[in-house]
Amino acid sequence: MTDSPLTRRALIGTAALAGAAAVLPEGLAAPAPPRPAATDGFRIVTSGNGLEAAKAAREALLAGTDPLDAAIAGVNVVELDPADLTVGYGGIPNEEGVVELDAAVMDGRTMKAGAVAALTGVKTPSKVAKLVMERTDRVFLVGAGARRFATAHGFPDEELLTEKTRKIWLYWKNRLSDLDDWIEAAKDAEDPDVKEFVRKYGKGIFRPQGTIHMSVRSASGDLVGVTTTSGLFFKIPGRVGDSPVIGAGLYSENGVGSAGSTGRGEANLLTCGSHTVVEHLRDGLAPEEACLKALRRIAEKTHHVPRHRDAKGRPTFNVQFYCVDAAGRTAGAAIWSGSKYVVGDAAGVRTLDCAYLHERDA
Numbered sequence: 387m388t389d390s391p392l393t394r395r396a397l398i399g400t401a402a403l404a405g406a407a408a409v410l411p412e413g414l415a416a417p418a419p420p421r422p423a424a425t426d427g428f429r430i431v432t433s434g435n436g437l438e439a440a441k442a443a444r445e446a447l448l449a450g451t452d453p454l455d456a457a458i459a460g461v462n463v464v465e466l467d468p469a470d471l472t473v474g475y476g477g478i479p480n481e482e483g484v485v486e487l488d489a490a491v492m493d494g495r496t497m498k499a500g501a502v503a504a505l506t507g508v509k510t511p512s513k514v515a516k517l518v519m520e521r522t523d524r525v526f527l528v529g530a531g532a533r534r535f536a537t538a539h540g541f542p543d544e545e546l547l548t549e550k551t552r553k554i555w556l557y558w559k560n561r562l563s564d565l566d567d568w569i570e571a572a573k574d575a576e577d578p579d580v581k582e583f584v585r586k587y588g589k590g591i592f593r594p595q596g597t598i599h600m601s602v603r604s605a606s607g608d609l610v611g612v613t614t615t616s617g618l619f620f621k622i623p624g625r626v627g628d629s630p631v632i633g634a635g636l637y638s639e640n641g642v643g644s645a646g647s648t649g650r651g652e653a654n655l656l657t658c659g660s661h662t663v664v665e666h667l668r669d670g671l672a673p674e675e676a677c678l679k680a681l682r683r684i685a686e687k688t689h690h691v692p693r694h695r696d697a698k699g700r701p702t703f704n705v706q707f708y709c710v711d712a713a714g715r716t717a718g719a720a721i722w723s724g725s726k727y728v729v730g731d732a733a734g735v736r737t738l739d740c741a742y743l744h745e746r747d748a
C-alpha cells in the first residue's frame with residue numbers, strides 16, 4: 387500500500403495559498419509561502435519489525451542528523467535488541483551455534499556503499515558496513531577479514547548468542563537427526579523460550595529469515611538505505627543472503643529512489659531485486675507498482691525448485707520490498723498478504739499493510 391500524507395498536505399497547502407491569492411486586492415503582492423522547517427519533508431520506510439527503529443531515526447532526523455547516520459541509528463535499536471531473533475545481538479545462529487551477521491549501507495548522494503557478511507562478534511554490523519564505505523576504497527568485506535577490520539576500528543569481540551538463542555539452537559540441533567550423537571530431551575520442548583519460538587516459527591519449518599531494511603529520504607531529497615540481518619535461521623556457516631549485497635538487499639540513488647528487502651534472500655539475490663525496484667522508479671512507476679513488479683519477477687523466475695512452489699505454482703516463500711522515491715512517496719509490498727511495513731515522517735510513525743501478489747488462504 388502506498389502512503390504519502392505529507393504529499394497530500396502539501397497539495398492542500400498549495401490549494402489554500404492559491405485561494406488566498408485569489409481574494410487579495412488588486413496590486414497587492416501575495417505573501418511569500420511559509421518556508422518549510424528544515425526537517426519537514428523527510429520520509430522513513432522500514433520493515434514491519436522497524437517501528438522502534440523508525441522512531442529513533444525520526445528523532446535523529448528532527449535533530450538534524452545526517453540521513454545515513456539517522457538510518458543507522460534507527461536499525462541499531464533492533465540490532466541491539468536481543469528480543470528480535472532476526473537481526474544483530476540475539477539473532478538466531480548458524481548450524482554450529484555461531485551468530486554470523488550481514489549488513490550494508492548505501493548513500494545515494496555519492497553512490498558509495500559498504501557491506502559486511504558473516505561478521506562475528508559485533509552487535510551492530512551496520513556501523514562496520516558504514517566504516518567499510520568510509521574508511522576503505524572497497525565495498526564488501528566478509529568473514530575473518532571483516533572481523534579483523536572491525537577489531538582494527540575498535541569493535542570488541544562480543545558473544546552474540548544469548549541464553550535464549552542458545553537453548554533454541556540446541557533444541558533445533560537435537561531434533562535434527564536420530565543418527566547422530568545429539569539427543570533430544572523431553573524437557574527441552576517445555577522450555578518457555580523454545581515453546582514461544584516453536585509457536586511463532588513452526589515446529590517443522592524452523593528456517594525463516596528476518597531482517598530489517600530502512601530507507602530514508604531526507605528533507606532535502608537525499609536518498610540512503612541500510613539493511614542488516616542475522617540471516618537464515620541455522621544456516622550453513624558462511625551462507626550469505628541478499629541483505630548485504632548491493633542491488634539485492636538495498637539500492638539507493640539520489641534523484642530516483644531507495645529500496646530494500648526482507649524475506650528469502652536467495653530469491654532476491656537471483657533477481658537483484660532492490661536495484662530492479664529503483665529501475666522501475668526510474669521508468670516512472672509509482673513505488674507500490676515498482677515493488678510489485680519486482681516481486682512478480684521473483685515469482686515468475688526464481689522458484690523452479692518444486693519445494694518452492696505450491697500446488698498453484700505460487701512461491702512457497704515470501705519476499706518483501708520497501709521503497710521511497712525521490713518525491714517522497716513510500717510503499718511496502720510482499721509476495722504474500724499479511725506483511726507490514728512502517729513509515730515515518732514529520733507527522734509521526736505508523737505501521738501499514740504491505741501490498742501483495744497473493745492472498746494467504748484463511
Ligand code: GLY
Pocket residue numbers: 595596597615616617618626627628629647648649650651652
Ligand atoms: N533476507 C535475509 C536473508 O535471506 O538472509
